Amino acid sequence: MLTVADGRKGFGKFLLQRHDENIQKTEAKEQWFLQKLDHFNGQDSRVWKQRYFVNDTFAKPDGPVFLMIGGEGPANPIWMDHGTWLTYAEKLGALCFMLEHRFYGKSHPTPDLSTDNLRFLSSRQALADLAHFRTVMAETQGLSNRKWVAFGGSYPGSLAAWFRLKYPHLIHASVATSAPVHAQVNFPERKLPPAGSKASDTLVERLKDPTTYDNITKDFNLCSKLQIQTESDSAYFLETLAGNFMDVVQYNQDNRAFEGVVGTNITIEVLCAVMADASLGDPYKRYAAVARLMMETFSMKCLNVSYNNYVQDMTNTSWDGPAAGGGRQWVYQTCTEFGFYQSTDSPDQPFTGFPLDYQVKQCAEFYNVSAEQLADAVAQTNEYYGGYNIRSSRIVFPNGSIDPWHALGITADIAADLPAVFIKGTAHCANMYPARAEDPVALSMARDHVFLLLQQWLKH
Incomplete structure (x- = not known):
């Protein structure tokens, strides 16, 4: 938004x-x-x-x-x-x-x-x-x-x-x-080419096997070796990758460059071209290529997919904290007023692995807001x-x-x-x-x- x-x-x-x-x-x-x-x-x-x-x-x-x-x-x-x-x-x-x-x-x-x-x-x-x-x-x-x-x-x-x-x-x-x-509360509808859906499904399957973690860490240029100990660890990783597509679709071909926004050259057509490029390998490899393209675009040395680090950032209450730019505040508003959670709880979207429950749990973890309180707040x-x-x-x-x-x-x-x-x-x-x-x-x-x-x- x-x-x-x-x-x-x-x-x-x-x-x-x-x-x-x-x-x-x-x-x-x-x-x-x-x-x-x-x-x-x-x-x-x-x-x-x-x-x-x-x-x-x-x-x-x-x-x-x-x-x-x-x-x-x-x-x-x-x-x-x-x-x-x-x-x-x-x-x-x-x-x-x-x-x-x-x-x-x-x-x-x-x-x-x-x-x-x-x-x-x-x-x-x-x-x-x-x-x-x-x-x-x-x-x-x-x-x-x-x-x-x-x-x-x-x-x-x-x-x-x-x-x-x-x-x-x-x-x-x-x-x-x-x-x-x-x-x-739940807003899951998104569109993506078939290759995107296959890539997401393949990655979810690989996450079930810890012997694949070293390769995944390398393929997606993660900042530290992938550690999947809880469902939230997996969901956070999968949501981060899906976010590349969500952001691009939302702002496709807009004119935000005047604000100093980086990445306006990455469009739906660009992502689709990568996901359709068989020379890059199977859909999983193309998914990794999209992640690397986005990291390069945003000058990110590596991808931080640690859910524990995310929790630490989001529960830091200082104005100097890493989430004080708006992350802690906006998620609070979603938990207490709007919902708007972009989950995978729908057959009408291509991603897998970050269900609504994962999103809702953060409301309790970060702000002590229960699922019932969230639902009531959205209704109000x-x-x-x-x-x-x-x-x-x-x-x-x-x-x-x-x-x-x-x-x-x-x-x-x-x-x-x-x-x-x-x-x-x-x-x-x-x-x-x-x-x-x-x-x-x-x-x-x-x-x-x-x-x-x-x-x-x-x-x-």
Whole structure:
């Protein structure tokens, strides 16, 4: 899922292994907003400093105010200089803000990331942050009579929709891109060529025989000799390899390079070509070739597949810890609000070996959240926001047909003022990125359509 933040989706451990700080230069300077710690407890007066950015280049006295919502990673200020929303801002004379999400990036509400402190991390608290920010900025900057528009992609896309839903007096309209508004514990559906399925099955069989571990260690260039002592050890290894495909499919042929994101040249076509290349050997050998290609692309000397190391990283509660870039925080949110676990519990996907139970156990291991509590939390999220049955107005829902997450989003119009924009041939959050000459016609048309909607909505 995109965060307007680091541009790299990391459901849990992938963020640990691939998170980079390669942020391009920008003129936007970080600023700080005094925010409430707990918006739902009037007796708690604690406050903290939340990071935000401003671009007033296009602002006109009677123009709207655009608010980009940060997500599950550091807010990347490069978005203050690039992106489709700035094209809209230039045409509409908008003042632009971007607010970093609590507990991510430099926005630290608490001294550490202990589970006790993470109770202040939720979409509801984040929406209240946005509401308070919008209220105070309107009062102090003379923006009370302006129309505010929320923007977000992926989880922040859901927040954009929910901001309009829950605070309609504060937000006039929202662009909720690639927004998985329906929470779901198990989300296993993925596609892969037949060779990929054979490779995964072959590897699972080899993991049953300890005499193969030395060869597997060499084939996949592991950082230490493969040790499979528990089901979690096996599942973690298999999930790590499958993650190569998940990430590429999610962001296929996007234009994230402006953010400093590495690997945008690796596409579905590239992976399929490797998996179909018989000269590399059997499907297992091709699977290993994909892993080596990804390690080379991300400048990784070796692949760390130690589940024990992962647990140590994820249970480190320091802001200096290896999972503090967003891994510990986001997995907490999945355990307490959304689920979204990409398991192998479905015949409609090609991988094997990391079932839902493996994912759910981490909630208990990392945060003492039981399977029953997780299920209840996901149900409450859909009850609170409405899931697919959102009822509001002036929210547009762009989604890409290649993006697996469109299955949890709005892909057909709910009403005339709750339209969907389904973009054939594009992936996750494609319409948010800067336009380029090679963009498919459908993507260019989608961007134009969203602009016309905003133009129309801002007149009323």
